[in-house]
Amino acid sequence: MEYVRLGRDGLKISRIGLGTWQFSEAWGVLEYERAREIISKALEMGINFFDTAMVYGGGRSEEFIGRAFEELGVKRDEVVIATKIPGDFLSPIDVFKSVDVSLRRLRTSYIDLLQLHWPPCWHNHPTCQYMRALERLVKLGKVRYLGVSNYPIALLEEARSCLSTIDFVSMQYRYNLLERQAEIELIPYAEKNNMVFLPWSPLAKGAVTGKYTPENIPEFKDVRNRDPVFHPENFNKAWPAIKLLIEIAEKYGKTPAQIALNWMIMYSDNIVPIPGAKNPKQVEDNANSVGWRLSYEDWRRIDDATKNIRIMYSTWYVYS
Numbered sequence: 001m002e003y004v005r006l007g008r009d010g011l012k013i014s015r016i017g018l019g020t021w022q023f024s025e026a027w028g029v030l031e032y033e034r035a036r037e038i039i040s041k042a043l044e045m046g047i048n049f050f051d052t053a054m055v056y057g058g059g060r061s062e063e064f065i066g067r068a069f070e071e072l073g074v075k076r077d078e079v080v081i082a083t084k085i086p087g088d089f090l091s092p093i094d095v096f097k098s099v100d101v102s103l104r105r106l107r108t109s110y111i112d113l114l115q116l117h118w119p120p121c122w123h124n125h126p127t128c129q130y131m132r133a134l135e136r137l138v139k140l141g142k143v144r145y146l147g148v149s150n151y152p153i154a155l156l157e158e159a160r161s162c163l164s165t166i167d168f169v170s171m172q173y174r175y176n177l178l179e180r181q182a183e184i185e186l187i188p189y190a191e192k193n194n195m196v197f198l199p200w201s202p203l204a205k206g207a208v209t210g211k212y213t214p215e216n217i218p219e220f221k222d223v224r225n226r227d228p229v230f231h232p233e234n235f236n237k238a239w240p241a242i243k244l245l246i247e248i249a250e251k252y253g254k255t256p257a258q259i260a261l262n263w264m265i266m267y268s269d270n271i272v273p274i275p276g277a278k279n280p281k282q283v284e285d286n287a288n289s290v291g292w293r294l295s296y297e298d299w300r301r302i303d304d305a306t307k308n309i310r311i312m313y314s315t316w317y318v319y320s
Contacts, residue, residue, distance in 0.1 A: 001046025
């Protein structure tokens with residue numbers, strides 16, 4: 001496993017993390033024993049960075065992680081726990097209360113990285129008010145670092161201006177070979193400000209793994225149901241690039257998913273993908289996407305094949 005540094009103290013995190021949205025109804029990994037097997041395999045493969053959120057499974061994801069670490073005998077300083085607080089919980093009262101609950105679920109006395117999951121668009125909590133509450137949690141030792149997820153740059157700038165003695169250390173957004181909008185301003189901003197960039201959905205919810213073809217897109221019974229990436233108009237546009245990933249994977253003796261993740265970490269030194277996994281084999285495959293590199297020529301072939309793909313998101317009118 002490769003590692004990079006996060007934050008002012010140089011906290012070491014694995015170059016591939018484990019996203020744990022799958023421990024929820026959204027993805028269907030609801031059995032604790034299965035989740036424990038996934039977490040155990042991640043640890044075995046050298047993954048020490050675990051990304052979750054307060055809302056995943058209504059707290060189930062955090063509960064599974066905390067219980068698994070305890071039962072597996074994991075020392076607290078051997079893992080880096082990143083969770084996310086939703087915009088709905090960003091009133092000053094809710095900030096402290098929700099973090100206390102999160103700490104209990106995770107069975108820990110502190111959170112390594114607390115990320116703002118999305119802006120408080122429904123309740124319009126004043127930015128500096130909740131940022132001062134979050135900064136106080138860092139001062140009190142309940143949180144080590146702060147990050148953002150799904151924040152526009154203008155609001156991120158406003159949030160940073162509210163901090164007195166600390167700064168954000170990470171940015172988490174949707175980014176994969178079929179959806180590369182993050183390259184326009186988000187990744188450059190992270191690079192300029194020395195923030196780790198955490199792509200969520202780095203495998204486009206499985207679209208780039210080679211498991212599906214235009215003739216074989218199943219009726220998903222999870223969060224992928226009616227996902228725009230799998231809409232025929234979009235998937236057909238992406239299919240030539242997916243076929244190229246399959247071809248290059250055969251050349252390297254790798255999987256298309258490993259090729260996609262390796263391409264991503266070559267794009268920028270500060271990128272740390274956090275793919276999910278529904279079984280231990282997927283964890284192992286994801287972990288083995290590092291420790292080697294694509295040739296420049298193959299990296300360029302993938303770049304050319306994907307950079308002009310434009311996913312149409314207004315698929316509702318087609319379905320209606």
